[in-house]
Amino acid sequence: MKQWNLLSSIEQQQLLARPAQAQSASLQQQVAAIIDAVAQNGDAAVLQYTQQFDCESLRKLRYSAEEIAEQAAKLEPSVRAAIDKAYSTIAAFHQAQKPKDITVETAPGVVCTQRFAPLDAVGLYIPGGTAVLPSTALMLGVPAQIANNPRRVLVSPPDKNGELSPALMYVAQKCGITEVYRCGGAQAIAALALGTESIAPVAKIYGPGNSYVTAAKQQVAQLPGGPAIDMPAGPSELLVIADDSANPSFVAADLLSQAEHGVDSQVILLSPSAKLLQATAEAIEQQLAILPRAATARQALASSALIQTRDLAEAFAISQRYAPEHLSLQFDKADEAVEQVNLAGSVFIGHFTPESGGDYATGTNHVLPTYGFARNYSSLGLLDFYRRFTTQQVSKAGLSELADAIITLAETEGLRAHARAVSIRLEEGS
Numbered sequence: 229m230k231q232w233n234l235l236s237s238i239e240q241q242q243l244l245a246r247p248a249q250a251q252s253a254s255l256q257q258q259v260a261a262i263i264d265a266v267a268q269n270g271d272a273a274v275l276q277y278t279q280q281f282d283c284e285s286l287r288k289l290r291y292s293a294e295e296i297a298e299q300a301a302k303l304e305p306s307v308r309a310a311i312d313k314a315y316s317t318i319a320a321f322h323q324a325q326k327p328k329d330i331t332v333e334t335a336p337g338v339v340c341t342q343r344f345a346p347l348d349a350v351g352l353y354i355p356g357g358t359a360v361l362p363s364t365a366l367m368l369g370v371p372a373q374i375a376n377n378p379r380r381v382l383v384s385p386p387d388k389n390g391e392l393s394p395a396l397m398y399v400a401q402k403c404g405i406t407e408v409y410r411c412g413g414a415q416a417i418a419a420l421a422l423g424t425e426s427i428a429p430v431a432k433i434y435g436p437g438n439s440y441v442t443a444a445k446q447q448v449a450q451l452p453g454g455p456a457i458d459m460p461a462g463p464s465e466l467l468v469i470a471d472d473s474a475n476p477s478f479v480a481a482d483l484l485s486q487a488e489h490g491v492d493s494q495v496i497l498l499s500p501s502a503k504l505l506q507a508t509a510e511a512i513e514q515q516l517a518i519l520p521r522a523a524t525a526r527q528a529l530a531s532s533a534l535i536q537t538r539d540l541a542e543a544f545a546i547s548q549r550y551a552p553e554h555l556s557l558q559f560d561k562a563d564e565a566v567e568q569v570n571l572a573g574s575v576f577i578g579h580f581t582p583e584s585g586g587d588y589a590t591g592t593n594h595v596l597p598t599y600g601f602a603r604n605y606s607s608l609g610l611l612d613f614y615r616r617f618t619t620q621q622v623s624k625a626g627l628s629e630l631a632d633a634i635i636t637l638a639e640t641e642g643l644r645a646h647a648r649a650v651s652i653r654l655e656e657g658s
């Protein structure tokens with residue numbers, strides 16, 4: 229446990245540093261080589277890497293419609309019901325985000341519109357290395373379905389038997405996703421970006437993943453004509469601000485829920501109460517004793533921190549500086565503090581709002597910016613599945629109205645042809 233105001237500014241900085249990401253030059257080169265191999269050899273390269281990393285006996289990338297239905301039918305009814313419940317809350321929240329076109333007459337005879345068009349093809353990456361995450365398929369599949377993107381392509385690394393889980397296939401079916409491929413890692417991202425014999429390229433790639441996936445997304449986005457990507461969504465993070473009114477067992481459970489994701493996850497507790505910090509540390513130990521992923525969580529806890537602050541205001545300031553993926557506020561009247569701590573991917577307000585609620589079923593999207601990018605990137609939402617574009621229509625009278633401004637600005641910039649495109653119309657009439 230550390231006391232914030234006793235630390236030097238370098239120590240404070242070190243305490244809030246994210247675990248080093250595996251973004252080394254050699255990883256970048258390895259990913260570039262995989263992308264190149266897919267560019268040269270298409271499906272054969274995707275298949276070869278998938279055999280190497282995921283399933284040696286894999287022979288076929290694509291799931292047919294019958295195979296999707298067959299896998300989905302194996303799902304246990306209780307999991308099916310859980311997915312149905314999560315689907316309905318996520319759909320309700322994203323449906324409400326539907327954008328509206330706008331039309332504005334900006335000057336007499338000058339009509340501008342802003343319109344939204346669904347992207348024609350979206351690639352949804354569902355991680356499958358250390359854990360299979362059908363919930364992530366809901367977070368990407370539901371908005372893509374509501375936006376009505378004509379092509380919705382799901383890729384995910386297969387298990388040792390070359391299969392994707394029944395839960396994942398049930399989500400695909402529910403979200404109307406008919407293109408499903410058994411491949412993950414950089415090779416799947418390359419296939420979505422460049423296209424292969426069997427996978428046509430997509431306009432935008434979504435979804436979290438490990439360092440290979442993240443590096444591949446960044447590299448393909450820089451190719452000429454390459455796809456757009458959603459955001460840097462890396463290892464999970466949680467920052468909790470709590471005071472004496474919090475229940476230490478709840479706080480400990482929340483911290484462990486994100487620590488169990490991966491060894492590079494990071495969790496932070498800020499509190500003015502030494503008593504709460506101590507009780508939470510004890511509760512973490514008790515809960516770790518019965519946690520199946522305790523080894524992973526322990527490694528994540530090694531680069532995590534419990535920090536005593538002077539008061540809640542100091543905790544808010546630290547949180548704003550860290551800009552966590554998830555921020556949990558566990559103190560009375562937490563709803564009144566949200567405006568002061570808005571630099572976070574998603575905020576969990578009050579004692580009965582566990583972070584895992586948002587991971588699965590409150591309705592918000594769990595694909596969120598990590599690594600401090602919450603400072604300048606948004607949480608994933610329905611709008612990310614659209615392109616926004618504008619139109620303008622100007623009548624002759626409207627052009628007369630704007631002519632002076634356009635011609636003067638064009639001449640100020642030394643762009644005579646721009647000015648002429650206006651004056652010629654007014655001189656020559658119809």
Ligand SMILES: NC(=O)c1ccc[n+]([C@@H]2O[C@H](COP(=O)([O-])OP(=O)(O)OC[C@H]3O[C@@H](n4cnc5c(N)ncnc54)[C@H](O)[C@@H]3O)[C@@H](O)[C@H]2O)c1
Nearest residue numbers: 281355356357358385412413436437438461463464595596
């Ligand atoms: N921020 C978010 O919104 C969010 C949501 C869910 C998950 N996550 C994160 O996503 C990540 C998922 O990672 P994962 O590993 O479980 O699954 P993954 O699907 O991202 O990666 C698995 C793939 O990595 C590739 N790979 C593995 N070792 C390789 C090697 N040596 N060389 C080249 N390629 C290799 C393989 O192709 C394999 O299929 C975790 O860090 C998790 O915390 C983040």
Ligand SMILES: N[C@H](CO)Cc1c[nH]c[nH+]1
Nearest residue numbers: 361363364464465587594
């Ligand atoms: N907490 C993760 C995002 O950081 C999302 C997730 C999926 N399943 C469970 N949790």
Ligand SMILES: [Zn+2]
Nearest residue numbers: 464485486587
């Ligand atoms: Zn989670």
